[in-house]
Amino acid sequence: MTTYWTRYRGVPLAVRAVVVAAGLALLVLPGALHPVPFLITLAGLAAAVAWPRTVGVTVLSAGFVIAWLAAGGWAHSLPVARTVPAAAALYVAHVSSALAAAAPLGARVERPALLRWLRGCLWPVLGAALVVAVDLALPRRTGAAALEVAGLAGVLLLGAAAVWAVRRRVAG
Amino acid sequence: MTVAWRPSIALFAAAGTAGVLLFGGVALHRPDLIALGAPLLVWLLVQVARAGEGQLRVRLRGAAATLLEDQGTLARARIATPAGTDLLTVSYVPGEWLGSPDPPDAVVAARPDETLVEFEVTARRWARTSIGLVQVTAWAGQGLFWQERDSTGQPLKILPYRERFSVGDALPVTTGLVGAHRSRRPGEGTDLAGVRPFQVGDRLKRINWPVSLRTGALHVSATVTDLDATVMIVLDSSTDLVPGDDPARLGGTLDTAVHAAAALAEHYLRAGDRVGLIDDGPATRTVLPAAGRAHLDRIVDALIGVNTTTGRRTAPLHLANLLSRIAPRAMVILITPLLEQARPELAVEIARSGHTVLVVDSLGDYAANGPPGSTADLAWRLQKLQHDADVDRLADAGIAAVRWQGSGALNTALVRLSRAAAAPRLRR
Numbered sequence: 001m002t003t004y005w006t007r008y009r010g011v012p013l014a015v016r017a018v019v020v021a022a023g024l025a026l027l028v029l030p031g032a033l034h035p036v037p038f039l040i041t042l043a044g045l046a047a048a049v050a051w052p053r054t055v056g057v058t059v060l061s062a063g064f065v066i067a068w069l070a071a072g073g074w075a076h077s078l079p080v081a082r083t084v085p086a087a088a089a090l091y092v093a094h095v096s097s098a099l100a101a102a103a104p105l106g107a108r109v110e111r112p113a114l115l116r117w118l119r120g121c122l123w124p125v126l127g128a129a130l131v132v133a134v135d136l137a138l139p140r141r142t143g144a145a146a147l148e149v150a151g152l153a154g155v156l157l158l159g160a161a162a163v164w165a166v167r168r169r170v171a172g
Numbered sequence: 173m174t175v176a177w178r179p180s181i182a183l184f185a186a187a188g189t190a191g192v193l194l195f196g197g198v199a200l201h202r203p204d205l206i207a208l209g210a211p212l213l214v215w216l217l218v219q220v221a222r223a224g225e226g227q228l229r230v231r232l233r234g235a236a237a238t239l240l241e242d243q244g245t246l247a248r249a250r251i252a253t254p255a256g257t258d259l260l261t262v263s264y265v266p267g268e269w270l271g272s273p274d275p276p277d278a279v280v281a282a283r284p285d286e287t288l289v290e291f292e293v294t295a296r297r298w299a300r301t302s303i304g305l306v307q308v309t310a311w312a313g314q315g316l317f318w319q320e321r322d323s324t325g326q327p328l329k330i331l332p333y334r335e336r337f338s339v340g341d342a343l344p345v346t347t348g349l350v351g352a353h354r355s356r357r358p359g360e361g362t363d364l365a366g367v368r369p370f371q372v373g374d375r376l377k378r379i380n381w382p383v384s385l386r387t388g389a390l391h392v393s394a395t396v397t398d399l400d401a402t403v404m405i406v407l408d409s410s411t412d413l414v415p416g417d418d419p420a421r422l423g424g425t426l427d428t429a430v431h432a433a434a435a436l437a438e439h440y441l442r443a444g445d446r447v448g449l450i451d452d453g454p455a456t457r458t459v460l461p462a463a464g465r466a467h468l469d470r471i472v473d474a475l476i477g478v479n480t481t482t483g484r485r486t487a488p489l490h491l492a493n494l495l496s497r498i499a500p501r502a503m504v505i506l507i508t509p510l511l512e513q514a515r516p517e518l519a520v521e522i523a524r525s526g527h528t529v530l531v532v533d534s535l536g537d538y539a540a541n542g543p544p545g546s547t548a549d550l551a552w553r554l555q556k557l558q559h560d561a562d563v564d565r566l567a568d569a570g571i572a573a574v575r576w577q578g579s580g581a582l583n584t585a586l587v588r589l590s591r592a593a594a595a596p597r598l599r600r
Contacts (some may be wrong), residue, residue, distance in 0.1 A: 011279075042461075054181065055181060055185065057182070057185045058181075058184070058185040058188060058189070061185065061188075061189040062192075064581065065192060065193065065196070065208075065526045068204075068205075068208070069196070069415060072202075072204070074200055075200070075201070075202075076415060077202050077203055077204040077205075080204075083204040083207050083208065084207065085439050086208055087207055087209075087210065087211050088211070090189070090208060090211070090212065091211040091212060091215060094182065094186045094189070094212060094215070094546050095215070095314055095315075097185075098180070098182035098311075098314055098315025098316065099259075099314070099315055101180065101181070101182060102259050102261050102279060102309070102311050102315055103261065103277075103279045103317060104263075104277045104279055105276060106275045106276065107261070107277035107278055107279050108274070108275050108277070108278050108279070109278075109279040110279065110280045110281060111333050112280075112281035113258075113279050113280055114297075116258060116259070116281055120314055124211055130585070141238040146203040148466060149203040149204065149206075150203070153207065153210070153483070166553070172261075
């Protein structure tokens with residue numbers, strides 16, 4: 001029996017599910033819940049999932065930035081354990097929304113296209129997990145927040161450089 | 173300059189977000205904001221550098237240029253992509269009267285030289301159509317840039333399925349000396365009429381030597397002359413009633429009529445007769461009578477070009493005059509659902525102009541869609557009564573109207589017509 005749902009394919013739905021997951025992470029990660037940015041983020045998320053070729057992800061990002069500023073105040077940076085996952089979630093939301101714009105709900109998506117997108121999403125998530133793990137594993141936090149972020153960014157860059165070198169060797 | 177990439181809304185979203193975060197981080201001395209925007213900035217820079225030059229080229233072709241009804245083939249989109257292309261979104265719309273079991277959209281990874289995307293298609297009914305239309309969106313920079321092209325596919329012929337049709341060797345009107353029908357006249361031919369004593373003028377190759385040796389006198393094998401016939405098929409394409417108002421218009425009166433015409437044409441052409449066609453629809457088209465296998469292709473070609481947007485012709489057509497001009501003494505097979513007052517009158521007019529006419533009723537089992545007692549049902553019952561009355565009127569005028577039922581459907585009517593044609597006639 002042909003139903004409304006059978007017109008939809010698993011992979012395009014999964015891509016939108018990843019957008020939803022990233023959007024929910026962006027809703028939660030600022031910590032403090034302020035109604036206005038929360039609603040803006042939620043509206044942006046809904047638009048990004050339902051109409052990925054519109055400004056949905058822009059509204060989602062704007063709502064998140066307002067929520068982030070409202071949570072930390074003008075002068076205080078939020079901790080690394082929130083910042084890095086939020087950066088990864090923001091990146092994944094943008095990349096996945098771009099793929100959702102390319103993959104209509106009823107489309108069949110070939111495996112190479114899917115793998116390319118997964119690779120694009122996976123390394124920032126793994127990098128963020130690594131950074132958060134390092135941050136949590138440190139015995140005590142010292143120095144200014146700027147120094148801390150710069151050090152962790154350095155770790156991240158080193159990891160990315162290692163991955164790049166390995167990929168070049170494999171490709172060669 | 174061959175660069176044709178256009179920035180997508182994702183590019184503006186990412187650039188705007190990264191810009192606001194980086195500016196905010198600098199202005200507010202907030203390194204966390206810079207950390208939030210950094211991945212987006214890196215992503216943008218890398219992808220902008222990766223987008224190459226070139227143009228998107230798309231070509232849509234079918235695996236076959238001619239199909240039979242219900243036959244399947246592949247619509248192949250060959251796509252040459254610019255450098256840096258990541259993904260391709262391929263949207264395919266099958267041509268008219270084609271169906272595709274595949275989803276209309278496909279997302280594929282671009283290959284360096286040429287990307288081939290295939291869609292299955294099935295021919296639903298006879299038509300002259302195209303394989304379809306394909307629209308390709310190429311994405312570069314993981315969706316940050318795009319360009320789009322579309323391509324119309326090659327023309328495609330869908331031939332009607334020709335039911336194997338058999339009819340006895342009974343054509344009421346025959347002419348010529350080369351066909352496959354037997355005559356009653358002795359003469360040069362292939363069918364044996366008997367053995368008779370040799371007469372002056374007989375060809376030596378006709379001498380029947382076994383009989384001559386046995387009897388001691390020369391005998392020859394006598395034959396009857398061979399005859400061929402001209403059959404003109406007149407197709408009424410002004411009406412198309414479809415059961416259940418099926419949008420594919422399968423099994424409708426016009427569909428039945430085209431199948432009947434194709435089967436009749438194939439049968440008589442295989443028998444060596446000359447066959448012609450008149451498409452009596454909104455626009456009249458004529459295929460002059462001729463014989464041979466190639467002529468069958470011409471007739472089928474004309475049949476698949478029948479105008480399916482049915483309608484009434486504005487200028488009157490004197491069909492009887494046309495028939496008398498292009499095929500005098502032809503046997504006329506009028507294929508019509510007999511739903512208009514003018515059709516029975518047309519059959520009578522053709523018969524009066526000296527042609528032998530057989531009406532093939534293409535109405536079939538059509539029934540109105542409405543429930544019993546509804547306005548539609550009532551209207552259809554009135555129409556059916558009129559149709560049946562028209563069939564009776566034709567019978568009174570000596571014109572047989574036979575319902576199309578495929579093989580053997582016309583046998584009885586043709587035998588009766590042959591007998592009537594052979595009977596002595598009174599001249600007034």
